[in-house]
Amino acid sequence: MVAPRFTEILCGLSHIQVRLVDSLSNRLELILVSDKQPEETGESGKPAVPDDVWERFARDSERDIRQSAPKEPSARARMVTERLRQQEARGGQPEGWRTSPAWQDRNARATRRRRLWAIIGVPLAIAVAVVAMKPSLLPGDPFDTSSGDPSAAASLPPETAPPTAPPSSAAPDTPTLDRPFAGSPAEGWADGAAGIVVPKAAPVGSRTRAQVATALRLTKNLLVDANLNPATLRGDRPEAALATLDPKQPKLRDDMESWLREPGKKHDPLTLFSRFDPDETRLVGDVAKTRGRMTFKAGEHASVAVHADYTFVYPVAPADKGSTEVTRTIVRRVLDVEVADPSKYQATPGTLWILRYDQNLANSACDVYDGFLHPQFDSSAPTGAPPTGPTTDPYDRSRDIERSATDTCGTLSRT
Structure with missing residues (x-):
């Protein structure tokens, strides 16, 4: 210049x-x-x-x-x-009109705003995309998008304590081959063995944590093979379930073997196993719904005592492949088992003693004792004797199964 x-x-x-x-x-x-x-x-x-x-x-x-x-x-x-x-x-240059402290401060604020929007914008964009793909995720489902969604029912958390009331009534809906649990509280229950949640093992009495864990594992194996194994449900012999029973326990295992061979009113294998006649009934899909709980404590015979209370829901259809009618059979089982100390009692390591087994069978023909469950379909004439007992809700897990047991076949409020 x-x-x-x-x-x-x-x-x-x-x-x-x-x-x-x-x-x-x-x-x-x-x-x-x-x-x-x-x-x-x-x-x-x-x-x-x-x-x-x-x-x-x-x-x-x-x-x-x-x-x-x-x-x-x-x-x-x-x-x-x-x-x-x-x-x-x-040796310097004159200050540019956009290099003054005021402009630098403004640029810094603008940069911070852009960075903040970048941090907020990405999760927001993902959330918008997810909701756009599945609007039923919005609270209350304001667009009523869940009515036709087979998986619309929210999954329930595992049961950790005895229920105090039956589950609320689901929206009336007819089960189908695509939605076999439609209109049932079980639609939100866990699938199969995932519903049998084993509690965390801990030492009790003279039993170590490892021994408690073994008792819990054996109990789950018994429940799964007796009630969820597809082969068992088709009427096959429940080999894995029988293997968990201690042959040294007087009569029990021998009785179960005999009952499977020659079922009858006084020796019905349905007291421990869930089985359907494949010539009469077929299972719909590959999933049975399960809900219940398992607890443990120190037993009387230097043992681990395990209490299990579970309900299983089976969607079924007539064996005829052309039939589209679907119904459900509900089975509730309560077991008390022990794993005794072999060093003090006559017990086989790695097996269970069954001290109690109660069951409640819903939607099965009355007074039929052939070792199979017989679901009743609306399109078919009922088999067995007509129900004469009180009306009960098979999904009500708050009932004491022992006190509510009767010798008569009752009416169901829902299936």
Whole structure:
């Protein structure tokens, strides 16, 4: 900025010098003209250059000199020039209009806002996309999108204490091959063995944590093979379940073996195993619903005592492949088992003693003791004796199964 200004001043001075030289040259020529011989003057004897020309020349020269003279810069111009000179001496550059502290602070705030929106925006976009794909996730399902969704029922958490009331009534709906649990509280229950949740093992009495864990595992194995194994449900022999029973326990295992071979009213294998006649009934899908709980404590015979209370819901259809009618059979079982100390009692390691086994069978023909469950379908004539007992809710797990047991076949409030 200073160098161009200095160059401009030098150019002005050079211009003035040229004009002065030109003026002096012109005057010198006039003087030389005036000194010539009289023969160079006009015929009247007057000078060749009139006085008015000399006066005009003097005025023009004076005006040109004044206009070409350098002007005194203003105070502001001098201040700007001085500031630029100092800035150049420090080797810096003038501050840009967007590099001042105020602009830098504004840019910092804008950057923070963009970063905040980036942090919030990504989860928000994901949430919007999920809700767009499945609006029924919104609380209350404001778009009523769950009515046709087979998996619309929310899964219930595991049962950890005895219920105090039966489950609420589900929306009336007819079970189908695609939705076999429609209209049932079991639609929100766990699938199969996932509903048998084993509690965390801990030492009790003289039994170690490992021994308690073994007792819990054996109890679950018995329940799964007796009530959820597809082979057992089709009427096959429940080999794994029988293997959990201690052969040294008087009569029990031998009795179960005999009951499976020759079922009857006094020796019905349905007291421990869930079985359907494959010539009459087929299971719908691969899933039975399960809900219940398992607890443990120290037993009387230096043992671990395990209490299990579970309800199993089976969707079934007639064996005819062309039939689309679906119903459900509900079985509740309560077991008390022990794993005794083999060093103190006659017990087989790795097996169970069954001390109690109660059951409640819902939607199975009355007074039929052939070792199979016989679901009743609306499209078929009922088999067995008509129900004469009180009306009960097979989903009510708050009832004491032992006190509510009767010798008569009752009516069901729902299936």
